[in-house]
Amino acid sequence: MTAAEVRSELKRLIVKELNLKGRDPEAIEDDAPLFGAGLGLDSLDALQLAMVIEEKLGVRMPEGEEARSVFRSVSAIADHIVKVRSA
Amino acid sequence: MSAPLWVTGLGLITPLGVGVEATWSRLVRGDRAIRDVSLFDAAGQRAAVAGQVDGAALSARAAGLGLAVDPAGGVAAPWSRTSAMAAVAAAEAIEAAGIDVRAERVGLVVGGTTGGMFENEQVLARLHAEPECRELLVQMLSHPLTATGDCLEQRFGPFARVRTLASACSSGANAIVLAAAWLLAGDVDVVVAGGADGLCRLTLTGFNALGALDPEPCRPFDRRRRGTSLGEGAAFVVLERADGAGRRARGPRPLAELAGWAAGAEAHHITNPAADGALVASLIARAIACAGLAPGDVDYVNAHGTGTPLNDAMEATALRRALGGDVERIPVSSSKGQIGHTLGGAGAIEAAITALVVSRRTLVPTAGLDEPDPALSLVHVPHAGREVPRVRAALSNAFGFGGMDTVLVFTEPELARRRDARAARAAPPASTARGPAREAGAVVTGAAVFGACGLLGTAECAALPERRFDLDGAVDPDPHLSAARARRLDHASRLAAVAVQRALADAGAGADVETGVLLGSAYGNVDASAAFMHRIFDKGPRTASPADFPNLVPSSPAGHVSIYLGLHGPTLTTADLAASGESAVVQAVQLVAGGFAARLVAGAVEPRSDIVGRVLAALFAHTPSQSRVARTDTAAAVVVESELGARAAGTRILARFRQVLEWRGDAAGPLASLSPPGGGRAECVLPRPDETAKALIARSGWAACPVRCCSPSIGESDALGAVAVAVAAARIASGLLDEALVIGIARGRGYAIALGR
Numbered sequence: 001m002t003a004a005e006v007r008s009e010l011k012r013l014i015v016k017e018l019n020l021k022g023r024d025p026e027a028i029e030d031d032a033p034l035f036g037a038g039l040g041l042d043s044l045d046a047l048q049l050a051m052v053i054e055e056k057l058g059v060r061m062p063e064g065e066e067a068r069s070v071f072r073s074v075s076a077i078a079d080h081i082v083k084v085r086s087a
Numbered sequence: 088m089s090a091p092l093w094v095t096g097l098g099l100i101t102p103l104g105v106g107v108e109a110t111w112s113r114l115v116r117g118d119r120a121i122r123d124v125s126l127f128d129a130a131g132q133r134a135a136v137a138g139q140v141d142g143a144a145l146s147a148r149a150a151g152l153g154l155a156v157d158p159a160g161g162v163a164a165p166w167s168r169t170s171a172m173a174a175v176a177a178a179e180a181i182e183a184a185g186i187d188v189r190a191e192r193v194g195l196v197v198g199g200t201t202g203g204m205f206e207n208e209q210v211l212a213r214l215h216a217e218p219e220c221r222e223l224l225v226q227m228l229s230h231p232l233t234a235t236g237d238c239l240e241q242r243f244g245p246f247a248r249v250r251t252l253a254s255a256c257s258s259g260a261n262a263i264v265l266a267a268a269w270l271l272a273g274d275v276d277v278v279v280a281g282g283a284d285g286l287c288r289l290t291l292t293g294f295n296a297l298g299a300l301d302p303e304p305c306r307p308f309d310r311r312r313r314g315t316s317l318g319e320g321a322a323f324v325v326l327e328r329a330d331g332a333g334r335r336a337r338g339p340r341p342l343a344e345l346a347g348w349a350a351g352a353e354a355h356h357i358t359n360p361a362a363d364g365a366l367v368a369s370l371i372a373r374a375i376a377c378a379g380l381a382p383g384d385v386d387y388v389n390a391h392g393t394g395t396p397l398n399d400a401m402e403a404t405a406l407r408r409a410l411g412g413d414v415e416r417i418p419v420s421s422s423k424g425q426i427g428h429t430l431g432g433a434g435a436i437e438a439a440i441t442a443l444v445v446s447r448r449t450l451v452p453t454a455g456l457d458e459p460d461p462a463l464s465l466v467h468v469p470h471a472g473r474e475v476p477r478v479r480a481a482l483s484n485a486f487g488f489g490g491m492d493t494v495l496v497f498t499e500p501e502l503a504r505r506r507d508a509r510a511a512r513a514a515p516p517a518s519t520a521r522g523p524a525r526e527a528g529a530v531v532t533g534a535a536v537f538g539a540c541g542l543l544g545t546a547e548c549a550a551l552p553e554r555r556f557d558l559d560g561a562v563d564p565d566p567h568l569s570a571a572r573a574r575r576l577d578h579a580s581r582l583a584a585v586a587v588q589r590a591l592a593d594a595g596a597g598a599d600v601e602t603g604v605l606l607g608s609a610y611g612n613v614d615a616s617a618a619f620m621h622r623i624f625d626k627g628p629r630t631a632s633p634a635d636f637p638n639l640v641p642s643s644p645a646g647h648v649s650i651y652l653g654l655h656g657p658t659l660t661t662a663d664l665a666a667s668g669e670s671a672v673v674q675a676v677q678l679v680a681g682g683f684a685a686r687l688v689a690g691a692v693e694p695r696s697d698i699v700g701r702v703l704a705a706l707f708a709h710t711p712s713q714s715r716v717a718r719t720d721t722a723a724a725v726v727v728e729s730e731l732g733a734r735a736a737g738t739r740i741l742a743r744f745r746q747v748l749e750w751r752g753d754a755a756g757p758l759a760s761l762s763p764p765g766g767g768r769a770e771c772v773l774p775r776p777d778e779t780a781k782a783l784i785a786r787s788g789w790a791a792c793p794v795r796c797c798s799p800s801i802g803e804s805d806a807l808g809a810v811a812v813a814v815a816a817a818r819i820a821s822g823l824l825d826e827a828l829v830i831g832i833a834r835g836r837g838y839a840i841a842l843g844r
Contacts, residue, residue, distance in 0.1 A: 018634075019574040021565075040571075044358055047298060047633035055630055063298060064313075 001057075001085075006078040009057070014074075017052045018045050030075040038073075046071045053077070059084045089271050091501055093341035094446075096184025096325035097439045098176035098281070101426045102138030102318050105148050106179060110426075111443060115472035117454045119425050121304035121316045126160050126205070127288055131628045134300035137286055138318030138427030140172060148175045152242060160205070165228035167203035170238040172321040172432075173283035177239055184325035185337050186277050194248040194275040196265050197236040198258030198282035200431035200640055203229030204616070205287035211617035212624045214698055224702050231610055231703070232641060232662040235283060237835065240751060247275050249751055249836075250674065253642040253660040255487030256391075256428065257350070258282050259322065259435025260495055261659060264348045265674070266326050268681040276331035281323030282435035289620060290430060291317055292628045293636030297358060305394035305428075306455035307421035308403075308463055315393035318427025322435040324442065329501075342446040346480065346498040347378025352603065352649040352658040353490025357575055357637045360397055360490065364405030366655065367492055371409035371482065374494040379503035380480055382413040385496075387450055387481040389441040392421020393428055394455075402484065403463035420468040424455035434485035434493060441483040442497045449474050488637055489646020491658045529679040530740045531842070532733050533594025533688075533726035534813035534820075537586040538562055539719040539801045545593040545741060548817035551810070552772070552795035558802040562720035572651060577638040579612060580647035582722035583692040587648050590688055590813075594726040594738060600686050603656025604645045605675045606724075607667030607691035609707075609805035611641035613698045644692050657684050664707050667691050668723065668774070668808030669831035669838035673747045675727040676840075680744075685732055690724030690813075691806035704805075709834045712776040712798065719802030723809035725816055741820035742827075745841040752835055756786070761839055763788025767825030770795055772815040774807030780830040780837075789828050807831075808838070815842050 001009070011025035014034075018041065032038050035046070049071070050061040059081045062070055070080045099106065102120035103113040113120070121138045129135035142158035149156040149171050156162045156171045177195075186193060207230045210223050228234065236249045248269065254261045259282025266278035284290075294300050294317060301314040326345055349370040355361040375382060390402055407414050422440055429436050444451060452468045459467050480498040536543045539556040564581035565573075567588070573581060583606055596602065616639050622630055637643055642660035649658045657678070663670035668691030675689030693699070700718045708714060733740050750757035771784050775798035784790060797810045808831040815827035819842055829840040 021570040021574065042356070042359070044297075044356075044575075044633060044637075047296065051296065051630065051632060055626075 003078050003082050006081050007074050010074050010077055013052055013056065014049065017048055028074060031073050034071060034073055057081060090328040090330040091504065092267055092270055092326050092345040093329050093500060094324050094343045094345060094442045095327055095339035095341055096180040097342065097442060098179030098323045099436065099439050100140060100172050100176045101320040101436060102140055103426055105141065105144040105175060114422065114425060114440065114451050115449060117452045117471040119304055119454045121427050124291065126286055129291060132291060133295045134302045136304055137291060137316055139286060140319055145171065145175065152178055164206065164226050165234050166238055167206045167229040167234065167285065169199060169202055169283050169285035170235040172285060173197065173235050174239060174242055176281060176283065176321040177243060177279055177323045180279060180323040180325045181243060184339055186325060188243050188246060191277055192247045192275045194266065194269050194278040195236060195239060195246040196250045196252060196262040196278060196280040197239065198252045198262035198431055198435060199232055199235060199284050200253055200255060200258055201284045201287050201290060202232040203234055204289050205285050208288050208620045212621040214702065215617035215621040218697060224706065227702055227706060231664065233664055245751055248749060251662045253431065253662065254491040254658060255489060255640050255642050256430050257434050257485040257487040257491050257493040258431040259433060260438060260483065260485035260493040261350060262435060263324060263345065263438055263495060264350055264493060264683065267345060267348060268677055268683045270326060270328050272677065272681050277325060277327040279323050279325055281321065282432045283321030284319060284429055284431040286317060286319040288623065289616065289639065292623050292631045293639065295628060296631040296633040296636055299395055301394060304455055305424055307392035307394040307424050307453050308399050308460055308465065308467060309456050310458040310460040312394045312396060312399060314395050315423060316427040318429040320426060320429045320432050320436055322432060322439040324439055341500040343442040343497045344500045344502065345495065346503060347374040347496030348494065349373035349377060350493040350657040352655050353492065354649045354653045354655050355490050357489050357646060357650065360401040360486065362401055364401045364408060366490065367402065367405035368408035370492055370494045371405060374482065374496045378480065378496040378498060382410040384480045385410065385413065385417055385482060386478045387444055388417055388419040389437050389444065389481065389483045390419050390421045391484040391486045392423055392453065394423055399463060403465055406465065415466065417466060418450055418468045419465045420451055420453040422451060424453055437485065438483045438495050441481045445478045445481050445497050445499060448476065448478055488640050489643065489650060489658065491642065491646060528730050529676045529727050529744045530730045530733050531725045531742045531816040532728055532738045532740060533590040533596065534741065534816045535586045535589035535593060536723040536810050536813050537582055538721035542567060542585060542589055544589055545817050545820060548813045549821040549823055551800055551814050552797060554800055556801055558717040558719050576647045576651065577612065577615065579692050579694040580644040582694060582720055583644040584648045584651045586690060586722035586724040587688045588652060590724040590726050596686065596726060596738060597736060600732060600736060601656045602654045602686045602688060603658055603684050604648050604654055605659045605661065605671050605687045605689045606645045607661050607663065607671035607806065607809065608641060608644065609662055609664050609667045609693060610699055610703050612639050612643065613703065614696045615639055617698055656687065663833060663836060665709060665713065665805045665833035666808055666831040666836055666838055668806050669840065672725065672809060672812045672840060673749055673838050676744050676747050679727050679729055686726065686728040688724050689727050690722065690809040692722040693804040693806040695720045707834050709832055710775065710777045710779065713803055716798045716803040718804055721801060721804040721806040721810065723806055723813045725813050742816040742842040742844065745843045748839040750837050757837060758783050758787040758839055761787055761841065764792060764826045769826040770824055771828045771830065772811045774798060774811045774831050775803060777832055780832050783830060812840055819844055
């Protein structure tokens with residue numbers, strides 16, 4: 001999976017798993033903030049996303065403080081996934 | 088001024104010990120009972136430590152009650168570990184107070200969230216995978232939350248009244264608040280109130296999924312705190328009016344006085360507390376005012392203190408806001424570093440501990456607190472407890488998922504009354520006032536039903552029994568809700584939100600009156616719990632969904648509704664099998680008429696469920712008509728407020744509650760005290776065709792009245808009692824009737840609700 005494919009899959013998972021009905025996954029910007037003002041997600045969404053990523057993409061996401069920087073945007077999550085997979 | 092409410096007995100079972108003295112001595116020493124989980128396989132869990140009740144000690148004490156509990160955990164249905172712990176604690180409390188349950192008017196209120204989950208997790212997972220499975224189903228007799236109250240009723244009863252109450256981790260505290268309402272109304276002379284929750288895989292896995300558990304034993308208020316630890320246990324308190332019949336006969340010596348309380352909802356988030364602590368601060372201030380006291384009178388706070396970074400920060404902020412400069416003086420501690428978070432039991436266990444702190448003039452510590460978080464800036468009791476000259480008044484905080492928060496105040500007996508300076512109590516706000524509105528009674532100002540009938544507002548509810556709806560169609564709440572704001576609501580919460588929203592809209596209820604939610608739910612979220620457990624057993628604990636877990640808590644629909652609609656009043660859930668709707672409405676009338684809530688939207692919700700339909704409804708069936716009619720998604724709600732309040736707000740009164748009755752077992756003539764209709768047009772509205780209800784009516788003053796039934800119109804569900812009340816109120820409001828009687832019966836229990844113009 002390329003970084004672009006991972007980003008695309010992540011956007012699909014975000015809309016489906018976080019129940020963002022009516023949102024077009026493709027309209028989520030790669031570098032837009034996911035939390036707070038951006039998509040309006042919060043820490044519970046981050047936990048859900050981490051669980052789904054581990055299950056569907058096989059990558060265990062960081063927890064606690066480290067999670068904060070990784071979960072800041074679709075690009076940041078995708079970069080982490082690609083990095084872990086290539087390690 | 089009403090009589091003081093005295094704590095005259097306590098029963099306590101915690102991971103520290105079985106019994107008050109066993110727990111207390113270790114509590115004061117600062118012992119910690121949080122260690123590796125052995126009750127079940129906790130392999131693969133992020134945190135695998137918890138506070139477990141000693142199996143051998145529980146087994147020994149239960150044997151004394153004639154109850155066989157395997158020290159390794161097993162107990163035969165309808166009992167569960169939770170119920171066994173509840174029985175042990177209740178027995179100790181009843182004995183300590185010296186009450187005679189059968190001879191006095193004694194009520195029982197049981198708070199809890201997990202009930203028989205531990206015993207049923209494997210059965211549920213199997214039912215999820217094999218829907219036709221019929222083995223082991225008798226085990227599910229222990230599954231409903233009501234099983235605990237029913238077991239205690241069977242062991243110690245009959246009680247004058249029994250209620251099962253859930254508000255997540257404030258359940259045990261709200262059980263005590265309801266006890267106060269019953270006592271002040273004079274409905275009973277004594278109440279045995281408390282809570283119990285057993286440890287189970289579902290809660291350990293769910294809290295781990297939320298990252299809410301510290302892998303090490305939790306450290307409330309510590310700079311390095313990383314989460315809470317789960318625990319298990321039970322506590323009951325015996326409360327009685329100082330001027331009650333029991334008091335006169337037995338002359339009990341009070342341990343402490345239950346002097347104040349306040350309950351409300353943050354309406355903020357299903358798992359995270361609001362960082363500003365505004366709601367909690369206002370509840371602390373109101374509870375202290377309710378007790379007729381000021382922050383200067385408070386000598387101790389038993390904090391909710393979970394040890395999660397967010398809770399402890401919020402709670403410290405709230406304490407500072409509410410107590411002002413006195414926060415620099417008042418010692419604060421959390422018992423969770425020693426016993427863990429006992430969830431539905433916590434509010435009762437920590438209330439009992441707080442009453443003991445007052446009674447024994449000894450502070451209990453926060454164990455595990457080695458490096459106090461300087462940001463919290465509280466006066467701590469680290470490591471071990473200590474004796475103090477007096478504890479005049481003490482607070483016990485309990486906060487639940489969905490922001491359902493409750494604060495209790497225990498004092499030395501008659502602390503407020505003894506003090507001339509404060510003899511004239513400041514008038515507390517409506518939601519904590521002691522009974523001024525009772526004379527004016529409770530009224531219905533809005534009603535709605537949502538289900539196979541679509542969404543019916545007040546006007547349309549009146550004709551419901553005369554119409555027939557498609558019972559197979561899907562019920563879609565989404566067109567009635569904002570997709571973005573409702574994204575966390577599961578189907579049950581959505582159904583409930585639609586009904587509550589419409590009932591409030593029809594009442595034209597202004598936001599200026601504090602509004603709470605009280606929903607009945609017979610079995611909670613069974614199908615989703617089964618799916619959750621199946622996934623954990625199948626794929627491991629790391630696949631547990633953090634988003635789904637909060638929706639498995641029995642009180643989650645009420646919590647979601649309060650958040651979705653921004654309602655800050657008391658947010659409660661009650662369970663009573665097929666009479667859960669009736670139970671919720673009756674409890675709302677009791678709380679509103681007693682001045683404990685200004686306005687409650689009361690009702691019930693039941694989503695169509697495979698497991699309820701195939702298993703639970705059959706196990707707990709009361710009348711054959713329950714299985715003859717298709718089960719449907721149903722939610723119904725009525726707005727209950729005080730007549731004085733409705734008049735002051737200029738809200739239209741649809742109907743007045745004339746009388747509410749409730750009974751257990753096959754009581755002889757439960758309607759004996761029911762007033763006959765006054766001579767106008769009167770009808771009986773039944774949730775479902777029910778020969779027992781019809782026989783009761785035939786022997787009552789209502790015998791000549793026509794009987795209408797709801798289930799043939801909109802299908803069978805355990806929410807039908809709320810439908811019947813909505814229909815009855817609407818028929819009176821529309822001028823079809825002058826009076827109506829709703830009779831709801833479920834296995835071993837019944838309710839009668841008389842409404843008039």
